[in-house]
Amino acid sequence: MRSFGRGSNSLKSADTMRLILCICCGFILGLFIGISFPSSSLTKLNITSSIVSNFPIARDRNNVVSDEKHTDSSIKIRNATDEMKIWVPSNPKGAERLPPGIVASESDYYLRRLWGKPSEDLPSKPKYLVTFTVGVKQKRNIDAAVKKFSDDFTILLFHYDSKTTEWDEFEWSKRAIHVSARKQTKWWYAKRFLHPDVVAPYDYIFIWDEDLGVEHFDAKEYIKLVKKHGLEISQPGLDPKRGTTWQMTKRRGDREVHTVTEEKPGWCPDPHLPPCAAFIEIMAPVFSRDAWRCVWYMIQNDLVHGWGLDFALRKCVVPAHKKIGVVDAQWIVHQSLPSLGNEGEAKDGKAPWQGVRDRCRKEWTMFQSRVANAEKAYYKSKGVDSSNLTSLYKST
Structure with missing residues (x-):
């Protein structure tokens, strides 16, 4: 019985040794396979990366391949992302990140419906814009004036008394645009509500006062004459019997349009300069689209009445003595009503007006000084002697 027990123990020891030997052989075989085959082959053989990564050599090889793939992928993604970024320098400032197809650099004053198809909102688009700066006391006068403008005009009223x-x-008031701000002049409104990109759809922009008699005026005929004579900045002639100041703006009964005149001795050192040429007054100016874009930038300051602006309008068209003129065949009466003047404040014993x-x-003095100083600074930066600006103006 003792001999049998010893033999059994020996048999178990032999089995254990064989098991250990098999495990060792398996380990060595696995190590050999891991070193001999690339990771891609192991993948095809369905050997998981977690097993291979347990071996230092195999793990290093796998990391190199993985890093290369990751780098290539990152470069491709980054390049694709850069290519997909939108940056269009030709777009308006601030809109460079938008695709050009969605950018609209201009707007309009066309009124839209709240229902229906947008494409059917406008049976017609007015070609011209007329603005009046008004108070309710002059509404009868404005009613008569508006009726001189056809449906081809957008009507825009600036209300300085806040009464709308x-x-x-008035039936026409339903299709007019009303803007209200107390005790402001038309140039204050023009700076803020007549941006060139908003009024761009209009061929001509009328910026008129409220105290104008229009019995002898027809807007449609006026436009025809402006186009015929190539005027970029114009005004109707003024009735010479009703308080006109400048010879240039007085109506002449023997012609359609005039662009030059004669003034008092010494007033016009150059016949091509205001007030003998290149000059209209600011009560009833009419601007072409392009001329208004220039004038709009000129008025961007803290001045509100616009006095002196009429002497500077010539800077916006070339040649000014040919493209600025007075339309005699369509004339108006300046009634000289002190309506806006009465919106002032009595102070130091002076009446509001x-x-x-x-x-x-x-x-007027401030504006003229600003223009002169700005021009001198510009010419100085260019190394040009500006001591005789008259000759420079004449040459341009």
Whole structure:
């Protein structure tokens, strides 16, 4: 019995040794396979990366391949991302990140419906824009003026007295645009509501006062004459019997248009300069689209009355003495009503209109100085002697 027990123990020891030997052989065989075959082959053989990564040599080889793939992929993604970024320098400032097809650099004053198809909103698009700066006391006068403008005009009213509902009695008021701000002039409105990109659809822009008699005026005929004579900046002639100041703006009964005149001795050192040429007044100016774009930039300052602007309009068209003129065949009456002047404030014993008039004169001086100083600075930067600006203007 003792001998049998010893033999059994020996048999178990032999089995254990064989098992250990098999495990060792398997380990060596696996190591050999891992070293001999690339990771791609192991993948095809369905040997998981987790097993291979347990071996230092195999793990290093796998990491190199993986890193190369990751780098290539990152470069491709980055390049693709860069290519997909939108940056269009020719777009308006601030819109460079938008595709050009969605950018609209211009707008309009066309009124839209709240229903239906957008493409059917506008049976027609007005070609011209007329603005009046108004108070309710002059609504009868404005009613008569508006009726001189056809449906081819967009009507825009700037209300300096903040009263807008009082205009509802007029049928045309329903299609007009009303903008209200208390005690502001038309140039204050023009700076803020007549941006060139908004009024771009209009061939001509009328920026008129409220105290104009229009019995002898027809807007359609006026446009025909402006186009015929190539005027970029114009105004209707003024009735010479009703308080005109400048010879240039007085109506002449023997012609359609005039662009030059004669003034008092010493007033016009150059016949091509204001007030003998290249000159209209600011009560009833009419601008072409291109001329208004230039004028709009000229008025971007803190001045509100516009006095002196009429002497500087010539800077926006070339040659100014040919493209700025007065239309005699369509004429108006300047009624000289002190309506906006009465919106001033009595101070230091002066009536409200006197304070307004004093500021008008001060602004005229300020504006002229600004223009002169800006021009001198420009010519100086170019190394040009600006001591005789008249000759420079004449040459241009």
